[in-house]
Amino acid sequence: MFAVNYSILSADALAKQISLDYGLPIAWVKFYSSGFNDTYQLACEDGTRYYYRVYRHLWRKLEEILYEVDVLNHLASKQFPAIRVIHRTDGSQLSEYRAPEGTRYGVLFSEARGKEISYGDDQAGTAYRYGIAEAQMHLAMADFYSAHSRAPLDLDFLTASVLVNAEAFLLHRKEDWEYLVTFANHVRAGLEALPASALPQGFCHGDLQAYHCNIDENGVMTFYDFDCGGPGYTAYDLAVFRWCGRLQEQEMERWEPFLRGYQEVRPLTAVEQASIPYFVACRYLWHISVHTFNAPDWGMGWLNDEYFDGRIKGLQQLASDYPELAP
Numbered sequence: 001m002f003a004v005n006y007s008i009l010s011a012d013a014l015a016k017q018i019s020l021d022y023g024l025p026i027a028w029v030k031f032y033s034s035g036f037n038d039t040y041q042l043a044c045e046d047g048t049r050y051y052y053r054v055y056r057h058l059w060r061k062l063e064e065i066l067y068e069v070d071v072l073n074h075l076a077s078k079q080f081p082a083i084r085v086i087h088r089t090d091g092s093q094l095s096e097y098r099a100p101e102g103t104r105y106g107v108l109f110s111e112a113r114g115k116e117i118s119y120g121d122d123q124a125g126t127a128y129r130y131g132i133a134e135a136q137m138h139l140a141m142a143d144f145y146s147a148h149s150r151a152p153l154d155l156d157f158l159t160a161s162v163l164v165n166a167e168a169f170l171l172h173r174k175e176d177w178e179y180l181v182t183f184a185n186h187v188r189a190g191l192e193a194l195p196a197s198a199l200p201q202g203f204c205h206g207d208l209q210a211y212h213c214n215i216d217e218n219g220v221m222t223f224y225d226f227d228c229g230g231p232g233y234t235a236y237d238l239a240v241f242r243w244c245g246r247l248q249e250q251e252m253e254r255w256e257p258f259l260r261g262y263q264e265v266r267p268l269t270a271v272e273q274a275s276i277p278y279f280v281a282c283r284y285l286w287h288i289s290v291h292t293f294n295a296p297d298w299g300m301g302w303l304n305d306e307y308f309d310g311r312i313k314g315l316q317q318l319a320s321d322y323p324e325l326a327p
Helices: 011-022 062-077 123-140 155-165 174-193 234-247 251-265 270-293 305-321
Strands: 026-034 038-044 049-054 095-099 102-110 201-204 213-215 221-223 230-233
Touching: 011 026, 011 038, 011 049, 011 095, 011 102, 062 102, 062 123, 123 221, 123 234, 123 251, 155 174, 155 270, 174 270, 174 305, 201 234, 230 234, 234 251, 234 270, 270 305
Parallel strands: none
Antiparallel strands: 026 038, 038 049, 049 102, 095 102, 201 230, 213 221
């Protein structure tokens, strides 16, 4: 067998296996999406739907997956509206597959109630409620403990990894590479000077970018996709929301009501508020880092000059908009 970086498991084969492992009367399984991992949508004969994630080989180690399972089980114990991990008939929560590239793991999740969140009708009100829900999640996770480990969302992860992953792509763009190095080091220095040691830490979802939740007819937001989560600075989760608002050119329209809602539940310290611009910058850096890191599986063609033109321009605009980030 020729070496394989990344394979896609058959939906038909998974339908049979999931039915056996979970004792569910499966009507169909469809390959839903790929990215960090592969996601399958499935329906039972009674119409109940689930989502099955098959983690990419080497993207998440077994320890890291078990940590994410612990997060969701903790939120379930707190009655917080997030997707639930479905147990197999033997009581376990993971399945193991011998894929061509190596061992891959699968976890079955409940479907988030309601419809995908939208900001079209009431942008400020939706952002406000999202802020409340995010703060409630952080409070629910305040006493979280896991015997399993996951890489922390620390300053190395947020500011240094991009310099490791992106360097090879910028060898022919010396000026842009030097700008990226200077920018990342400046952001790290700014956080260290706050000091970063004074920032509250805990579980971070890592991808609360105004979405990744469904909302039902009662306005309850149910969150999903915890794959980017881990221990880190709580303020980073807020900055990810602000980052997404910038990308969609709705930063001020969303940020103020979101922050107001969040602080009604969990007031921020002065140091946390001061850290937000730096963590928004970290999110820009993370995006470049994660794209370049995953190039062996996702492809390199799109990580071209046009891509880096846009990313460097985005960093320069951020430094212009946020005085704290000016060189």
